[in-house]
Amino acid sequence: MIETLQTLEWHPFLLSFKLAVITTFILFSICLPFAWYLSQTKSKLKPILEAITALPIVLPPSVMGFYILWSLSQNSVIGQFFNDVFGIKLVFNFTSLVIGSCFYSLPFMVQPLQNGFQSINKNMLEASYVAGKSKYVTMLRVALPNIKPAIMTAIIITFAHTIGEFGVILMIGGSIPGETKVASVAIYEFVEVMDYAQAHIYSGIMLVMSFLTLLGVYVFNRSQNNKFMRVQP
Amino acid sequence: MIKIDIKKPLHGALGSMLLNIDLEIKQGDFVALSGVSGSGKTTLLRILAGLEEATGTLQIQNEIWLNEKFSLSPQKRKIGFVFQDYALFPNMSVEENLLYVTKNKPLAKKLLDITNLTQLAKRLPNSLSGGQKQRVSLCRAMMNQPKLLLLDEPLSALDPSLRTKLQGEILALHKEFNTTTIMVSHDPSEMYRLSNRVIVLGNGEIIDDGEAKDVLLKTKGSQKFSFEGELLDIVKVDVINIAIISIGQQLVEVVVSNLEAKSLKIGEVVNVSTKAFTPNIVQS
Secondary structure, eight states: OHHHHHTOOOHHHHHHHHHHHHHHHHHHHHHHHHHHHHHHOOOTTHHHHHHHHHHHHHSOHHHHHHHHHHHHSTTSHHHHHHHHHTOOOOSSSHHHHHHHHHHHHHHHHHHHHHHHHHTSOHHHHHHHHHTTOOHHHHIIIIIGGGGHHHHHHHHHHHHHHHHTOOHHHHHHHOOOTTTTOOHHHHHHHHHHTTOHHHHHHHHHHHHHHHHHHHHHHHHHHHHHHHHTTSOOO | OEEEEEEEEEEETTEEEEEEEEEEEOTTOEEEEEOSTTSSHHHHHHHHHTSSOOEEEEEETTEEEEOSSOBOOGGGSOEEEEOTTOOOOTTSOHHHHHHHHOOOHHHHHHHHHHTTOGGGTTSOGGGSOHHHHHHHHHHHHHTTOOSEEEEESTTTTSOHHHHHHHHHHHHHHHHHHOOEEEEEOOOHHHHHHHOSEEEEEETTEEEEEEOHHHHHOOOOTTOSEEEEEEEEEEEEETTEEEEEEEETTEEEEEEEOHHHHHHOOTTOEEEEEEOSSOOOOOOO
């Protein structure tokens, strides 16, 4: 057992971690204004945008993986363009994992943020407008500080969900050690070759990490809900 | 001078109606806006604030806020708006709530002094009582030195003794800054104390407009007093009938003749009045 731990390959975990950090960062930057827009708009397009955003929750990862592969491979217009102009390949490398994860985890970032923004007292936002503040300033200084639990939930769930990604990654990234072989893919391969000892260790680590992440979210949200009730020192 | 001439179709709980208001308000006036719920009071306030669309014109002094082609955004109107639920920013202290509007520290200090909030300047809104919150909300609305102050039932969530106290503070602020003010209210004593003009809305239109005393006084002719109430029941006792009427928070019994009893319907709104004697006033 100790021997197995000493020879444990940490690369897949680091790769999963790196992928999750980058994906979360990109998604947060894009989804913050998007979620704010969704929460405030009265446009008829809203249900359509919401449905598209939620698609990754219901679609089988293989379907998403297939479409991403189809649209980004070197035979596709987009893939060809990036290859010719920037010399970047968009499939079977780390870049492709980031692109795939951004689609895959999109709803997990958008939905908590949108719910958070929607739960804000409308009068509070209007009080800010009447005070002469633009929508942008209102979002930054009134809306955001009052939805901290939602922001925290969005970031952590997106992060954890990306760590737990498997199907899409396998389809568009394959299993190149150090490049696209993330922890979940590594476990799949261990099981495939019947190396149950390694599979156990990897799975155990994933289980504990995921539990601790979620525990962190709930503990944080609990403390946040009480925070504004306290008197400032 | 504020010139209001607006129209807006409303679809409320009572069906569709047209909000149709044509009104002029003098600079420095304190107008109380009254009327049953659903008559369009809050909508009028929100249209004035630019939070809701309408057709027509709005002119404040020499500035156009609304006409056929143009609607000034709420950000540029320089108004103060006090919401019934205070709508304070929970992430900012009392002082920060005020300074969020403009970084005018002397004004913030002055406002907090007038409303006795100086001690609470560093507190977060959720640690304040309802009355304190509404005072903060009032101060915040005054921070951009508004051309027009709009109060949407500011005191209705507070208990009566607090209300009287806050009415005093609203009055003090109005005296100090002479801001043209429109306040939605249901409370006659509040309207009488604060306003110099009462406008009553009904079904989207102005149905009464005048000095508080004239609009609010319900007595006619030689009546000494007159109260509006709801007829709850008519009970026959021996040869007489007793009508039980709910006036404010109290029940009153009035003897009525058989003929009267037949013409009255349970649940009706009735006026109870007397003449020919002088009512006694004793401290309760």
